[in-house]
Amino acid sequence: MFNKKVYVERREExxxxxxxxxxxxxxxxxxxxxxxxxxxEFSQDSTFLYYFGLNRANLVxxxxxxxxxxxxxxxxxxxxxxxxxxxxxTILECAKEYGINKFIQSKKLKEFILDKSEGTDEDDEDYxxxxxxxxxxxxxxxxxxxxxxxxxxxxxxxxxxxxxKKAVIQQRNIKSQEEIAEIERAVNITxxxxxxxxxxxxxxxxxxxxxxxxxxxxxxxxxxxxxxxxATIHGETLHNHSYNNLLKEGDILLLDCGARTELGxxxxxxxxxxxxxxxxxxxx
Numbered sequence: 001m002f003n004k005k006v007y008v009e010r011r012e013e014x015x016x017x018x019x020x021x022x023x024x025x026x027x028x029x030x031x032x033x034x035x036x037x038x039x040x041e042f043s044q045d046s047t048f049l050y051y052f053g054l055n056r057a058n059l060v061x062x063x064x065x066x067x068x069x070x071x072x073x074x075x076x077x078x079x080x081x082x083x084x085x086x087x088x089x090t091i092l093e094c095a096k097e098y099g100i101n102k103f104i105q106s107k108k109l110k111e112f113i114l115d116k117s118e119g120t121d122e123d124d125e126d127y128x129x130x131x132x133x134x135x136x137x138x139x140x141x142x143x144x145x146x147x148x149x150x151x152x153x154x155x156x157x158x159x160x161x162x163x164x165k166k167a168v169i170q171q172r173n174i175k176s177q178e179e180i181a182e183i184e185r186a187v188n189i190t191x192x193x194x195x196x197x198x199x200x201x202x203x204x205x206x207x208x209x210x211x212x213x214x215x216x217x218x219x220x221x222x223x224x225x226x227x228x229x230x231a232t233i234h235g236e237t238l239h240n241h242s243y244n245n246l247l248k249e250g251d252i253l254l255l256d257c258g259a260r261t262e263l264g265x266x267x268x269x270x271x272x273x274x275x276x277x278x279x280x281x282x283x284x
Contacts, residue, residue: 001097001263002178007053008099010171011063011070014051017167018065022116024133024148025051026141027059041224047134047168049264053098059091060109060148061100064116065132071112073104110148134168135160182265186223189259190267193217197231197255201247201273207231208243210253218259226258226266235272251275252283 014023027048030039044055052061052072059074072095077088092103104112117130131149135157136142146153175183193214200213211231218225232240233247235254247253252274258267274283 001053004097004099006176006178007051010051011099012068013171014167015063015065015068017170018132018164020066021130021132021161021164022113023063023065023164024113024131024145025061025063026133026136026144027052027054027057027061028138029058029140031140043224044264046264047172050168050172052095052100054091054094055262056091056094060106060144062104062109062113062116069102070100071102071104072100073106073109073112075106110150113148114150131159132161132164134165179265182261182263183267186226186259186261186265186267187269188267189218189221189223189261190226190257190269193257193259194255194269194271197253197271198273201253201275201277203247203249203251203275205247206243207233207245207247207253210247210255211243214255214257221259221261223259223261226260226268230254230256233275247275249276250280252279 025048026045028043028045030042032039042055042057044057048059048061049055051063052059052070054072056074059072062071062073063069072091074091076090077085082088090103092101095101095103113131133145136145142153142156145151145156149159151159196217197210197214200210208231211229214231215225215229228241230240231243232254233245233251234240235252252272254270254272256268256270258269260266274280
């Protein structure tokens with residue numbers, strides 16, 4: 001994590017831009033693969049990480065832009081959870097590391113948000129404009145927003161805030177020195193991933209062997225991948241996620257991959273590598 005001050009200052013700057021309104025920020029939840037407790041690797045929403053830092057599933061943050069008050073909401077781990085996971089910090093204990101000192105129980109969050117919106121009459125056509133959020137890209141978050149704000153799921157995109165979206169873009173588009181250092185770290189690890197592919201390039205190995213080794217490089221630095229790795233001899237097909245082809249003399253491997261650091265900053269590079277070690281005149 002960055003220093004606590006970084007997250008506090010980011011939220012303060014957002015409040016200066018927005019001036020008023022109740023900002024609702026949804027963190028990502030777990031996404032089950034084939035049953036509830038077998039989930040895909042968790043990846044936090046990047047805007048949530050930017051302002052609140054918490055890399056934990058199923059959280060909601062609320063900012064009162066008029067006074068800067070910030071709240072975190074979620075469900076703490078139960079004793080049953082801790083039997084499997086060991087002792088865990090409470091959400092508030094974790095949030096305090098990022099300068100957030102107020103906690104709201106999930107079951108009280110809807111009432112809290114609606115009360116915070118200056119008590120505007122629910123029948124007022126401007127009512128929902130007081131509650132500001134960025135449109136979600138996941139269906140589960142759209143459902144959650146609809147439930148929290150007492151609106152139809154079909155209305156979630158309609159009532160999303162363009163002003164808040166532009167403010168977040170304006171702020172996140174300018175990188176601090178800490179962010180630049182983290183991006184450079186991600187890029188350097190990504191470079192190492194591509195060099196590893198070049199080192200092992202030869203005929204009679206499979207694309208999936210290349211994929212396994214480059215992703216091992218990312219894992220060595222406690223990173224995940226920025227996106228699903230593309231390692232293919234059929235580079236003419238965009239976003240080819242099959243890895244079953246055997247590399248042969250005369251082939252070119254297209255490798256598109258990157259490392260994602262613990263803080264969510266990513267590298268993304270694409271290289272083409274001749275299987276024989278050198279480009280032929282035709283390949284050039």
